[in-house]
Amino acid sequence: MIEARNLWKKYGDKVVLERISVQVEEGEFVTLVGTSGCGKSTFLKMLLGTETLTRGELLLDGSPVPGEPGPDRGIVFQQYSVFPHMTVLENVMAARGFARPGLTGLLFGAARRQAREEALAMLKEVGLEHASALYPAELSGGMRQRLAIAQALLGRPRILLLDEPFGALDPGIRADMHELVLRLWREYKLTVFMVTHDLKEGFYLGTRLWVFDKVRHDPQAPDAYGASITYDLPVGQVDRSTLDEIDRDLTLTAKETEKHYENH
Numbered sequence: 001m002i003e004a005r006n007l008w009k010k011y012g013d014k015v016v017l018e019r020i021s022v023q024v025e026e027g028e029f030v031t032l033v034g035t036s037g038c039g040k041s042t043f044l045k046m047l048l049g050t051e052t053l054t055r056g057e058l059l060l061d062g063s064p065v066p067g068e069p070g071p072d073r074g075i076v077f078q079q080y081s082v083f084p085h086m087t088v089l090e091n092v093m094a095a096r097g098f099a100r101p102g103l104t105g106l107l108f109g110a111a112r113r114q115a116r117e118e119a120l121a122m123l124k125e126v127g128l129e130h131a132s133a134l135y136p137a138e139l140s141g142g143m144r145q146r147l148a149i150a151q152a153l154l155g156r157p158r159i160l161l162l163d164e165p166f167g168a169l170d171p172g173i174r175a176d177m178h179e180l181v182l183r184l185w186r187e188y189k190l191t192v193f194m195v196t197h198d199l200k201e202g203f204y205l206g207t208r209l210w211v212f213d214k215v216r217h218d219p220q221a222p223d224a225y226g227a228s229i230t231y232d233l234p235v236g237q238v239d240r241s242t243l244d245e246i247d248r249d250l251t252l253t254a255k256e257t258e259k260h261y262e263n264h
């Protein structure tokens with residue numbers, strides 16, 4: 001379904017990603033881990049279509065990923081913005097309304113009724129039916145992420161992109177969100193790409209885990225080389241020592257980066 005062929009991404013002279021070549025089948029749940037700033041979000045944005053690649057190819061069903069977001073790809077960020085003056089239900093309906101072609105994106109009559117029903121059904125799916133009349137400021141962190149997921153799923157995407165969606169949540173709430181995401185993944189037969197800074201979360205949720213890290217590293221010129229996928233692991237077949245090894249590698253890269261910025 002997704003294929004990257006020798007993909008590179010640079011911002012100016014800074015190489016962020018290099019030599020990424022991977023294939024992902026429909027229905028996989030890929031978790032992405034790596035040190036801060038190594039390009040995980042950038043990779044998701046390229047899948048979403050809001051960021052371009054510098055070199056190589058990124059294919060969806062054999063064709064280049066469209067250069068703009070579409071209903072087939074939904075995304076949830078750690079921090080996301082909603083319309084504060086609209087209720088939960090209105091926010092979900094707005095996400096639907098703005099997805100329609102037209103000048104204002106507003107829905108009227110039968111289309112509005114249908115959007116309302118779809119939005120309510122989706123709120124029920126994510127366990128927010130009781131909160132449809134609340135305003136965003138009245139929601140807890142977990143509820144807000146449920147709302148974000150409802151909006152992302154409304155266009156019936158095949159691909160769900162999750163960028164540290166639960167990073168700011170308490171452990172108990174996180175566990176509830178894990179169950180929700182796993183249920184939706186199965187129910188909607190989604191292909192999921194999820195960035196997390198938590199290796200354990202990556203292993204628990206994913207069917208496949210990618211570690212982004214630099215293969216080549218020049219302490220004098222940290223921007224000269226980008227990250228590649230250094231581990232591509234089928235979850236469930238990984239032993240404790242491999243986990244420890246990944247942990248060590250990531251800590252080392254983080255320390256080297258820190259040292260460089262302390263010195264400059």
Ligand SMILES: Nc1ncnc2c1ncn2[C@@H]1O[C@H](COP(=O)(O)OP(=O)(O)OP(=O)(O)O)[C@@H](O)[C@H]1O
Binds near residue numbers: 016035038040041043
């Ligand atoms: N629009 C941009 N212009 C220039 N540099 C950018 C831009 N977006 C990201 N970068 C840089 O690219 C690198 C990768 O950023 P990215 O957000 O993809 O990393 P990340 O692995 O997701 O980090 P984190 O785990 O902290 O979210 C960073 O050094 C960042 O500063």
